[in-house]
Amino acid sequence: MRLPAPNAILGGAIIGIVVVCALFGAVWTPFDPLKINFAARLQPPGPIYWLGTDEFGRDVLSRLMAAAATSVWISLLTVTAAVTAGTAIGVLTGYLRGWTDRVLMAFNDALLAFPGILLALGLLAVIGANKYGIILALGLAYTPSVARVVRGTVLSLREREFVEASRVMGNSELFTMARHILPNCVAPLTVLATSMFGWVLLSESALSFLGLGVPPPAPTWGNMLASSRAFIAQAVWLGIFPGLCISLTLLGINLLGDALRDKLDPRMRGV
Amino acid sequence: MTDTKLLSVEGLRLVVAHSGLEVVKGVSFSVAPGEIVGIVGESGSGKTLAAKAIMSLEPPSIRRTAGTIHFEGRDIAQLSPAELRELRGARIGMVFQEPMTSLNPSMLIGRQLDEGLALHRNLSAEERRALVLDMLRRVGIKDPEGALTSYPHQFSGGMRQRIMLASVMLLQPALLVADEPTTALDAVVQRDVLELMVELTRARGTAVLMISHDLSMVARYTDRIIVMCRGEIVEEGATEELLRDPRHPYTRKLLAAMPRRLPTRDIPPATTPIVEVRDLVVDYGGKQGFFRKEPGKRALHGINLAIKPREVVALVGGSGSGKTTLGRAIAGLLKPSGGEIRYAGRSIVPGSEGWNDYRFNCQMVFQDPYSSLDPRMTIGSLVLEALRQVPNMSARDKIARVHEVLGEVGLGETYADRYPHELSGGQRQRVAIARAIVRRPAFVIADEPVSALDVTVRAQVLDVFADLQERHGFSCLFISHDLGVVEQIADRVVVMKDGQIVEEGDRDAIFDRPQHPYTRQLLSAIPVLEATAGGGLHLKWRLDDEARMPDAAFA
Numbered sequence: 001m002r003l004p005a006p007n008a009i010l011g012g013a014i015i016g017i018v019v020v021c022a023l024f025g026a027v028w029t030p031f032d033p034l035k036i037n038f039a040a041r042l043q044p045p046g047p048i049y050w051l052g053t054d055e056f057g058r059d060v061l062s063r064l065m066a067a068a069a070t071s072v073w074i075s076l077l078t079v080t081a082a083v084t085a086g087t088a089i090g091v092l093t094g095y096l097r098g099w100t101d102r103v104l105m106a107f108n109d110a111l112l113a114f115p116g117i118l119l120a121l122g123l124l125a126v127i128g129a130n131k132y133g134i135i136l137a138l139g140l141a142y143t144p145s146v147a148r149v150v151r152g153t154v155l156s157l158r159e160r161e162f163v164e165a166s167r168v169m170g171n172s173e174l175f176t177m178a179r180h181i182l183p184n185c186v187a188p189l190t191v192l193a194t195s196m197f198g199w200v201l202l203s204e205s206a207l208s209f210l211g212l213g214v215p216p217p218a219p220t221w222g223n224m225l226a227s228s229r230a231f232i233a234q235a236v237w238l239g240i241f242p243g244l245c246i247s248l249t250l251l252g253i254n255l256l257g258d259a260l261r262d263k264l265d266p267r268m269r270g271v
Numbered sequence: 272m273t274d275t276k277l278l279s280v281e282g283l284r285l286v287v288a289h290s291g292l293e294v295v296k297g298v299s300f301s302v303a304p305g306e307i308v309g310i311v312g313e314s315g316s317g318k319t320l321a322a323k324a325i326m327s328l329e330p331p332s333i334r335r336t337a338g339t340i341h342f343e344g345r346d347i348a349q350l351s352p353a354e355l356r357e358l359r360g361a362r363i364g365m366v367f368q369e370p371m372t373s374l375n376p377s378m379l380i381g382r383q384l385d386e387g388l389a390l391h392r393n394l395s396a397e398e399r400r401a402l403v404l405d406m407l408r409r410v411g412i413k414d415p416e417g418a419l420t421s422y423p424h425q426f427s428g429g430m431r432q433r434i435m436l437a438s439v440m441l442l443q444p445a446l447l448v449a450d451e452p453t454t455a456l457d458a459v460v461q462r463d464v465l466e467l468m469v470e471l472t473r474a475r476g477t478a479v480l481m482i483s484h485d486l487s488m489v490a491r492y493t494d495r496i497i498v499m500c501r502g503e504i505v506e507e508g509a510t511e512e513l514l515r516d517p518r519h520p521y522t523r524k525l526l527a528a529m530p531r532r533l534p535t536r537d538i539p540p541a542t543t544p545i546v547e548v549r550d551l552v553v554d555y556g557g558k559q560g561f562f563r564k565e566p567g568k569r570a571l572h573g574i575n576l577a578i579k580p581r582e583v584v585a586l587v588g589g590s591g592s593g594k595t596t597l598g599r600a601i602a603g604l605l606k607p608s609g610g611e612i613r614y615a616g617r618s619i620v621p622g623s624e625g626w627n628d629y630r631f632n633c634q635m636v637f638q639d640p641y642s643s644l645d646p647r648m649t650i651g652s653l654v655l656e657a658l659r660q661v662p663n664m665s666a667r668d669k670i671a672r673v674h675e676v677l678g679e680v681g682l683g684e685t686y687a688d689r690y691p692h693e694l695s696g697g698q699r700q701r702v703a704i705a706r707a708i709v710r711r712p713a714f715v716i717a718d719e720p721v722s723a724l725d726v727t728v729r730a731q732v733l734d735v736f737a738d739l740q741e742r743h744g745f746s747c748l749f750i751s752h753d754l755g756v757v758e759q760i761a762d763r764v765v766v767m768k769d770g771q772i773v774e775e776g777d778r779d780a781i782f783d784r785p786q787h788p789y790t791r792q793l794l795s796a797i798p799v800l801e802a803t804a805g806g807g808l809h810l811k812w813r814l815d816d817e818a819r820m821p822d823a824a825f826a
Binding site (some may be wrong): 002044160161162164165166167169170171179183184266267268 | 599603627630634638644646657659661703706715
């Protein structure tokens with residue numbers, strides 16, 4: 001057994017820390033993330049408040065830890081939803097083609113024509129801004145691009161001779177899709193899913209910024225970043241730490257995604 | 272002495288930079304002005320890399336560690352990038368293998384041909400135009416004026432290769448490097464293009480370095496042959512002599528791998544053919560969009576064909592003849608628009624009662640072993656999958672069968688845990704054959720099963736296939752454009768052109784007494800190497816002594 005690739009180690013370490021913080025943050029934080037303390041407003045990072053406090057005197061570290069759970073959970077569920085729905089649509093349209101393809105893809109293209117954030121905004125206005133509303137809205141907004149990518153992959157895969165070979169062996173279409181088409185879509189899907197994780201984190205921040213994210217006072221990295229804007233001159237740390245959390249998580253996810261893709265592809269394993 | 276050489280390569284060594292693997296090991300050869308030299312070798316022999324190094328065009332991952340290359344007395348390694356650019360095109364021309372990709376698809380033919388002239392010659396636009404038109408005429412383009420304002424996709428592969436040739440010869444290079452110039456083309460077109468190439472270069476005194484895996488093709492046109500194997504030159508000599516008296520074992524192996532006719536087999540007479548096709552029609556549907564409907568195209572015009580038990584029927588024809596379509600229709604991969612497919616006397620329609628039985632007994636071997644095996648599955652599971660739907664067979668029996676079949680195709684069960692990418696092309700095609708025969712089918716369709724393989728590997732795979740056919744007695748529809756292979760393996764030959772069968776008959780009849788002009792054209796396009804008394808070979812064209820053929824009144 002060889003050592004894992006360096007990107008797997010680094011990515012795994014970052015994601016590990018984030019997950020531990022998120023789990024830990026749900027149980028215990030240094031201070032109550034929601035407790036307002038006007039005596040300690042806008043404290044810079046120091047021995048008591050390691051990462052400083054915000055405009056209501058709430059501890060930034062505690063809020064970041066609490067937010068990790070919410071943010072990661074929202075992104076994870078959204079990506080899972082979008083990838084599942086998008087893959088199903090992509091495989092069906094790409095493999096069956098014909099009318100299924102034309103109808104579903106016309107609908108898909110119509111969705112793609114809207115900017116994702118606009119779509120999410122519209123949906124949130126209907127569903128109402130809460131955690132699951134956000135997941136549903138963002139999931140729907142990101143599904144079309146997954147469907148596009150998967151459909152393209154499937155279109156090229158179905159012309160490969162091993163798919164025809166499967167038909168000659170008498171396998172049903174469903175079996176062929178599950179056994180031969182789907183596993184060969186994993187590589188582009190992993191890449192897409194990991195980069196999408198980042199977009200979703202950012203979209204969630206953008207929605208918070210517009211006031212349609214997870215409603216305050218519950219913290220998410222996005223709404224922390226958004227509310228830091230007003231105090232950027234007096235308290236840079238309010239923006240820097242949530243921003244760092246988002247960037248590092250993205251980096252970790254991307255590194256891990258690359259490593260995962262290589263790991264899942266038998267061609268990349270040592271010969 | 273070196274003065275009389277146009278090109279001389281001395282002790283060339285090329286190494287893969289990151290792994291240190293030596294791919295060209297001390298190769299020396301030379302080309303005299305006006306000489307036609309062939310480099311023959313199988314994939315991995317380093318022949319293409321050696322040729323690319325002549326123009327300093329080796330890929331960045333390849334490093335030259337030793338050796339000198341002199342062209343017209345100048346050391347290539349000493350030249351500045353600007354001098355090299357001047358050399359490329361103007362003095363050394365290159366024709367690549369793939370005519371579909373070597374012309375820029377978004378550029379007019381006229382501009383592409385003009386590009387080199389404008390770069391290397393100091394001529395006015397009118398003079399260049401006149402030269403281009405003259406050259407297009409010489410390579411046999413019917414409407415040169417019209418061709419100037421056409422795009423590459425408007426021409427067939429053969430025509431594109433002619434245009435490519437024209438663009439190279441326009442600059443009157445002293446040396447033409449042709450890397451598998453006709454491998455992607457049909458046999459008939461191949462001969463035309465090669466003859467044109469030889470004629471043009473002879474007329475201008477251009478030397479040619481022809482790189483190919485096809486020994487008989489190279490032998491036909493070259494003065495001298497260099498045989499390469501695993502990065503080394505194993506033998507070199509005048510073409511005639513090398514064929515008559517090959518010295519190195521590898522050359523002998525190459526020559527022995529050429530397909531040859533085997534004795535006629537006895538096919539037991541049968542009352543019902545195993546597979547029969549009646550008036551089969553296949554139309555390709557046009558594109559259907561929301562707003563328009565393009566008309567389809569008829570690919571097969573009423574085909575009738577019967578294959579007896581144990582018989583190997585070869586289906587030959589050029590590209591676009593419909594031979595692959597016919598194979599796919601019989602395999603049930605295409606829905607015919609008319610006609611009937613019968614298996615063991617019963618009409619077969621997908622979904623009908625006999626269909627499952629047919630599906631069970633009709634298997635297929637595909638052309639490209641690199642795309643016919645799912646890259647994510649192990650060899651064992653790939654072959655096992657074919658047994659998935661076999662009833663009344665325990666899992667243990669299935670695995671035993673898989674191992675047995677892997678042994679039969681000469682791989683052995685140790686291969687069961689490997690992945691396709693760990694195997695060579697020939698081994699992969701053995702896996703594909705194993706997958707097709709693991710159910711013990713009564714009928715196998717083989718669509719160009721060996722055309723993607725190297726010569727010596729091709730001979731081995733063909734032997735394995737013929738052995739298995741003999742042992743298990745399945746009938747076979749063998750689709751191929753390679754008449755040499757067909758001559759070796761077929762009992763009966765069916766010739767197709769434009770979606771119709773133009774001639775069919777026993778192998779000997781078709782090869783010795785072809786009746787239809789198209790069959791004769793196909794046959795005359797491929798050279799044969801005939802064994803001579805001394806154990807060597809002698810090259811000849813088929814049907815060259817046209818005089819004794821009946822007058823081509825129907826041609």
